Amino acid sequence: xxSVIEFANVSKGFxxxxxxxxxxxxxxxxxxxxxxxxxxxxxxxxLDNVSFKIxxxxxxxxxxxxxxxxxxxxxxxxxxxxxxSGQIIVNGHLAPVLELGAGFAEELSGYENxxxxxxxxxxxxxxxxxxxxxxxEFSELKDQIYDPVRNYSSGxxxxxxxxxxxxxEAEILLFDEVLAVGDIGFQAKCLKKIESLHRSGSSIxxxxxxxxxxAKNCSRxxxxxxxxxxYDGPPGDGSERYRQLFHxxxx
Amino acid sequence: xxxxxKFFSLHRKFLLYNLLMRNLKVRYRKSVFGFLWTLIVPLxxxxxxxxxxxxxxxxxxxxxxxFLLVGVIPWTFFSTAFATGTDSxxxxxxxxxxxxxxxxxxxxAETCSAFINLILSLPILLGAALxxxxxxxxxxxxxxxxxxxxxxxxxxxxxxxxxxxxYLRDVRHLVGIGIQIWMxxxxxxxxxxxxxxxxxxxxxxxxxxxxxxxxxxxxLKGEWVGPVQFAHMAxxxxxxxxxxxxxxxxxxxxxxxxx
Numbered sequence: 148x149x150s151v152i153e154f155a156n157v158s159k160g161f162x163x164x165x166x167x168x169x170x171x172x173x174x175x176x177x178x179x180x181x182x183x184x185x186x187x188x189x190x191x192x193x194l195d196n197v198s199f200k201i202x203x204x205x206x207x208x209x210x211x212x213x214x215x216x217x218x219x220x221x222x223x224x225x226x227x228x229x230x231x232s233g234q235i236i237v238n239g240h241l242a243p244v245l246e247l248g249a250g251f252a253e254e255l256s257g258y259e260n261x262x263x264x265x266x267x268x269x270x271x272x273x274x275x276x277x278x279x280x281x282x283x284e285f286s287e288l289k290d291q292i293y294d295p296v297r298n299y300s301s302g303x304x305x306x307x308x309x310x311x312x313x314x315x316e317a318e319i320l321l322f323d324e325v326l327a328v329g330d331i332g333f334q335a336k337c338l339k340k341i342e343s344l345h346r347s348g349s350s351i352x353x354x355x356x357x358x359x360x361x362a363k364n365c366s367r368x369x370x371x372x373x374x375x376x377x378y379d380g381p382p383g384d385g386s387e388r389y390r391q392l393f394h395x396x397x398x
Numbered sequence: 399x400x401x402x403x404k405f406f407s408l409h410r411k412f413l414l415y416n417l418l419m420r421n422l423k424v425r426y427r428k429s430v431f432g433f434l435w436t437l438i439v440p441l442x443x444x445x446x447x448x449x450x451x452x453x454x455x456x457x458x459x460x461x462x463x464x465f466l467l468v469g470v471i472p473w474t475f476f477s478t479a480f481a482t483g484t485d486s487x488x489x490x491x492x493x494x495x496x497x498x499x500x501x502x503x504x505x506x507a508e509t510c511s512a513f514i515n516l517i518l519s520l521p522i523l524l525g526a527a528l529x530x531x532x533x534x535x536x537x538x539x540x541x542x543x544x545x546x547x548x549x550x551x552x553x554x555x556x557x558x559x560x561x562x563x564x565y566l567r568d569v570r571h572l573v574g575i576g577i578q579i580w581m582x583x584x585x586x587x588x589x590x591x592x593x594x595x596x597x598x599x600x601x602x603x604x605x606x607x608x609x610x611x612x613x614x615x616x617x618l619k620g621e622w623v624g625p626v627q628f629a630h631m632a633x634x635x636x637x638x639x640x641x642x643x644x645x646x647x648x649x650x651x652x653x654x655x656x657x
Contacts, residue, residue: 161655171566171568174566222495225497225498226498227494227495227496227497227498227654228651228654228655229651243497243498245496245497246492246496246497249492249493249496249497250420250490250492250493250497252420252423252424254423254424254427254428255420255423255424255427259423262416263416263417263419263420266410266412266413266415266416266417267413267416267493267497267499268497269413269497270412271412272412272415275412
């Protein structure tokens with residue numbers, strides 16, 4: 148069994164400039180006040196020395212409080228961010244879905260947005276041509292697919308966006324909280340689709356705030372807390388530990 | 399080599415195609431004249447310049463209208479692509495921060511969509527030239543080369559300005575003013591021959607000086623571009639592209655965290 152993702156002692160922090168200069172006027176004012184060199188910068192550590200391995204064919208659920216670094220982690224796997232220290236190895240073709248409907252153009256129809264969004268996600272021309280009818284079918288939008296996306300309800304938008312995302316074929320698929328949206332019926336349909344991708348051999352990483360979902364579907368669960376791996380193991384126990392995080396912080 | 403291919407988004411041609419189609423569709427949807435606007439703008443400007451310079455300043459000759467058009471049309475391409483390209487990284491932050499895409503794709507797509515309009519207006523420009531009594535010449539065959547140089551210089555500048563705009567939002571305003579000044583410093587409203595000899599050396603610092611002079615010479619006079627002129631244009635093109643390429647190597651991981 149080969150590993151598809153390896154994190155070795157990965158740390159990531161950001162420098163946040165509070166109310167920092169973003170235009171010339173404010174910049175000059177700062178300089179005149181002599182504040183240029185004592186600008187209020189704050190280092191914020193997000194991930195602190197995180198290590199784990201994800202093997203081929205695993206279905207990993209990732210949980211943790213808001214702001215704990217789940218998205219940052221996925222962005223580093225995707226190559227959008229680079230770690231400050233440590234090493235990340237990704238073996239295999241990766242399709243990250245960190246946001247549904249990235250780059251949707253409001254003026255364009257749902258149909259036109261399929262090619263646009265799919266190309267942004269990394270589909271080739273042929274892949275879109277092969278799957279476009281499946282995508283439309285899955286979205287349940289029927290004739291409304293030719294309406295401008297501007298006129299869609301948020302539910303319709305999500306259905307279209309998820310339909311595009313879940314027809315990606317890749318060895319490793321990342322989903323960032325994409326199942327928190329849509330009605331229950333469509334959520335169940337999405338999960339079924341992700342399961343079928345898993346069965347066909349893809350490794351899946353899914354960020355979710357829903358412990359039941361993780362416990363039911365994943366083969367493994369990682370809980371992050373305070374920048375570290377707080378729990379890594381079977382998803383049933385992981386969901387319990389995740390709940391405990393909130394009980395302990397309330398007491 | 400692959401890094402170079404990536405700089406021109408050659409590994410993501412389908413993405414580039416979709417981004418530029420988006421730009422064109424969004425720009426012209428729900429507009430009656432659509433693509434014609436890209437012609438109406440330079441034509442209107444040409445009329446205004448013609449009126450001012452021919453009738454009030456009395457400085458043009460009998461072919462002044464077509465002389466203006468030859469420069470104003472490519473300049474409209476440059477100013478459009480440069481301005482929209484400068485904004486493109488900030489405007490597409492939503493995509494850049496969520497999808498691993500090379501930042502170069504956005505200024506490149508803006509340059510490409512403006513360039514498509516330029517190419518579509520080329521037959522109209524040459525038709526107008528014939529209409530105004532310009533003799534067709536073999537030197538017109540140089541136009542793809544000259545337009546190509548214009549394209550790459552524009553892309554390099556748009557990318558550089560777009561990156562600068564990420565760090566300091568004033569850049570987009572500076573670009574707006576800069577385009578105005580730059581146009582008057584480029585032989586578009588006047589012929590390069592009219593520039594006083596002692597000032598001419600300074601004009602070579604303008605990447606577009608020889609290029610726009612060459613537009614006039616090849617189209618209106620049927621002249622070929624000399625090796626020195628060609629070296630000037632190509633030199634600027636390679637210098638700017640190299641700078642943009644190295645800049646991308648430096649900042650590509652920082653942009654997302656900076657916007």
